[in-house]
Amino acid sequence: MGPHATHSCKDCLGVRIMSGYQGGSSSSSGLNGAGDGEVPFKRSKRYRPYNRPSTVPRNPSLNQDQQVMSMPWFGMDIGGSLAKLVYFEPKDITPDEANAEVETLKNIRRYLTKNSAYGKTGHRDIHLQMDNVEVRGRKGSLHFIRFPTSEMGNFLELAKSKGMATLVTTVCATGGGAYKFEDAFQREVNMNLMKFDELDSLIRGILYIETNDPKECYYFADPTSENQCHKVPYDLSNPYPFLLVNIGSGVSVLAVHGPNTYKRITGTSLGGGTFLGLCCLLTGCNTFEEAIELATGGDNTRVDKLVKDIYGGDYEKMGLPGDLVASSFMGVCSFGQMNAKDKRANVSREDLARATLVTITNNIGSIARMCASNEKINNVVFVGNFLRVNPISMKLLAHAMDYWSKGTLKALFLEHEGYFGAVGCLLGFNGFVS
Numbered sequence: 132m133g134p135h136a137t138h139s140c141k142d143c144l145g146v147r148i149m150s151g152y153q154g155g156s157s158s159s160s161g162l163n164g165a166g167d168g169e170v171p172f173k174r175s176k177r178y179r180p181y182n183r184p185s186t187v188p189r190n191p192s193l194n195q196d197q198q199v200m201s202m203p204w205f206g207m208d209i210g211g212s213l214a215k216l217v218y219f220e221p222k223d224i225t226p227d228e229a230n231a232e233v234e235t236l237k238n239i240r241r242y243l244t245k246n247s248a249y250g251k252t253g254h255r256d257i258h259l260q261m262d263n264v265e266v267r268g269r270k271g272s273l274h275f276i277r278f279p280t281s282e283m284g285n286f287l288e289l290a291k292s293k294g295m296a297t298l299v300t301t302v303c304a305t306g307g308g309a310y311k312f313e314d315a316f317q318r319e320v321n322m323n324l325m326k327f328d329e330l331d332s333l334i335r336g337i338l339y340i341e342t343n344d345p346k347e348c349y350y351f352a353d354p355t356s357e358n359q360c361h362k363v364p365y366d367l368s369n370p371y372p373f374l375l376v377n378i379g380s381g382v383s384v385l386a387v388h389g390p391n392t393y394k395r396i397t398g399t400s401l402g403g404g405t406f407l408g409l410c411c412l413l414t415g416c417n418t419f420e421e422a423i424e425l426a427t428g429g430d431n432t433r434v435d436k437l438v439k440d441i442y443g444g445d446y447e448k449m450g451l452p453g454d455l456v457a458s459s460f461m462g463v464c465s466f467g468q469m470n471a472k473d474k475r476a477n478v479s480r481e482d483l484a485r486a487t488l489v490t491i492t493n494n495i496g497s498i499a500r501m502c503a504s505n506e507k508i509n510n511v512v513f514v515g516n517f518l519r520v521n522p523i524s525m526k527l528l529a530h531a532m533d534y535w536s537k538g539t540l541k542a543l544f545l546e547h548e549g550y551f552g553a554v555g556c557l558l559g560f561n562g563f564v565s
C-alpha cells in the first residue's frame with residue numbers, strides 16, 4: 132500500500148491567500164540563494180528575527196528584499212503540472228503581535244489552517260503538516276497545499292479579491308512558473324516574486340525536512356512480495372553522496388555531494404506529465420488519481436511483450452528473466468501474428484493504464500541506475516508528485532534498483548514527495564541583519 136490516501140481535485144481553485152503582520156527586517160544582505168555556502172537549516176549567528184507589527188506601514192525606503200520578511204510566509208513552487216504552496220503558521224505570536232495583527236490576517240490564517248479544500252481544486256495535505264518547526268527563528272507549523280498550475284488565473288483572482296496586495300509585497304517562489312507568472316503576479320496582485328532556483332530549493336527543502344522529521348525517509352523491504360512488502364524508516368542524516376531523481380512533469384537527475392554541491396547529470400521528458408498525458412489519451416481518464424486507480428486494477432503483461440514471449444523463457448546468457456518487459460506496448464501489435472487484433476480488443480483501460488505506468492517508471496528506473504553507476508553513488512532518492520498515491524511505481528523502482536545492482540543500490544523515498552522545492556524556497560530567504 133502507498134503511504135497516502137487518494138485525493139481527487141477537480142475544477143477551479145479557491146485558495147484564499149492570507150496576509151498579516153507587516154513585518155520587515157532591516158536587512159542589508161542575506162539572500163541565502165544557491166551555492167552561497169549557507170547550510171539552509173542551521174541558523175546563522177548573525178540571524179536576528181524581527182517582525183514589524185502589522186500596524187506599522189510599509190517603509191518605502193526598504194527595498195524588496197527587506198520587505199520580504201512581512202508575514203504571511205509562503206513558499207511557492209509553480210511547476211509544469213502542480214503549484215505547491217507551503218504556508219508557515221507562526222505559533223509563537225506574542226500578545227503585542229496579536230494586538231497589532233490585522234483582522235484580515237487572522238481570518239485568512241484561520242481559513243487556511245482550518246480547511247483542507249479550497250474551492251474545487253485547492254487541496255491541503257493535512258497528513259503532511261509539520262508542527263513545532265522553526266523557520267527564520269520563529270516557531271510554528273508548516274502547511275502543505277497544492278493546486279493545478281493551470282488554475283493560476285483563479286488563484287490570482289482570489290488573491291486579488293482578498294486584498295492580498297495591501298498586505299504582502301513579496302512571496303518566495305520557484306519552479307518554471309515563478310518566471311512564467313512573474314508579470315501576472317505583479318500586475319494582478321501587486322506582488323513581487325522573489326525567485327529561487329528550483330533545484331537549489333529542492334535540495335534545501337529535502338535537507339530541512341529530513342532534519343526535522345526522522346520518519347521522513349524510507350525504503351521498501353521485499354518490494355515484489357504482495358504480503359511481505361513493507362515500508363522501513365531510513366536514517367538519512369548523513370545523506371552524501373546521493374542521487375536525486377525528481378519525477379515531476381519531466382525528470383531531473385542530480386548527483387548531490389553536499390548541501391550546496393550538486394550537479395544535474397541528466398533528465399528526461401518522459402516523466403509524470405507523460406504518464407498522465409498518455410493515460411488520458413489511451414483510457415479517456417481525466418485525473419491523475421483516476422489514472423492511478425485504473426493502473427492499480429490493470430495488467431501490463433496483456434499489453435507489453437515480455438522476454439519470455441520472445442525467448443520462451445529467460446534469456447539466461449544475458450541474465451534477463453522471462454518476466455522482464457522486452458518491449459513496452461508491443462503486445463498489442465505483434466506484427467504478422469494472426470491474433471493481434473483480438474488481443475487488442477481484449478485489452479482493458481486498466482491494462483493500458485498499467486502498461487503506461489510501468490513503461491514510464493521502468494524508463495526512469497533505467498536512467499537512474501545508469502546515472503548511479505556512472506557516478507558511483509549507491510543511495511538513490513526518488514521525489515516528485517509522480518510518486519503521490521503511486522505505490523506501484525515506488526515498488527517497481529525499489530525492485531529495479533535492488534535487482535539490477537545485485538543489492539548495491541538502494542531506492543529511497545520521502546514522505547513529502549513533491550513539496551521540497553516549495554519548502555526550500557520558503558527557507559531561501561533568511562533575515563540577516565548586520
Ligand SMILES: Nc1ncnc2c1ncn2[C@@H]1O[C@H](COP(=O)(O)OP(=O)(O)O)[C@@H](O)[C@H]1O
Pocket residue numbers: 140209210211212213214279306378379380381402403404405406407419420514515516517518519549
Ligand atoms: N492531483 C494531481 N494532478 C496532476 N498531476 C498529479 C497529481 N498528483 C500527482 N500528479 C503527478 O505529479 C506530476 C507533477 O509532479 P510535480 O512534482 O508536482 O511536478 P511539477 O513541478 O512539474 O508540477 C504530474 O505530472 C502527475 O504525474
Ligand SMILES: CC(C)(COP(=O)(O)O)[C@@H](O)C(=O)NCCC(=O)O
Pocket residue numbers: 209210211212306307378379380381382383397398399400
Ligand atoms: C524542465 C524541468 C526542470 C521542469 O521541472 P518540472 O516542472 O517538470 O518539475 C523538467 O521538466 C526536466 O528536467 N525535464 C527534462 C528535460 C530533459 O533533460 O530532457
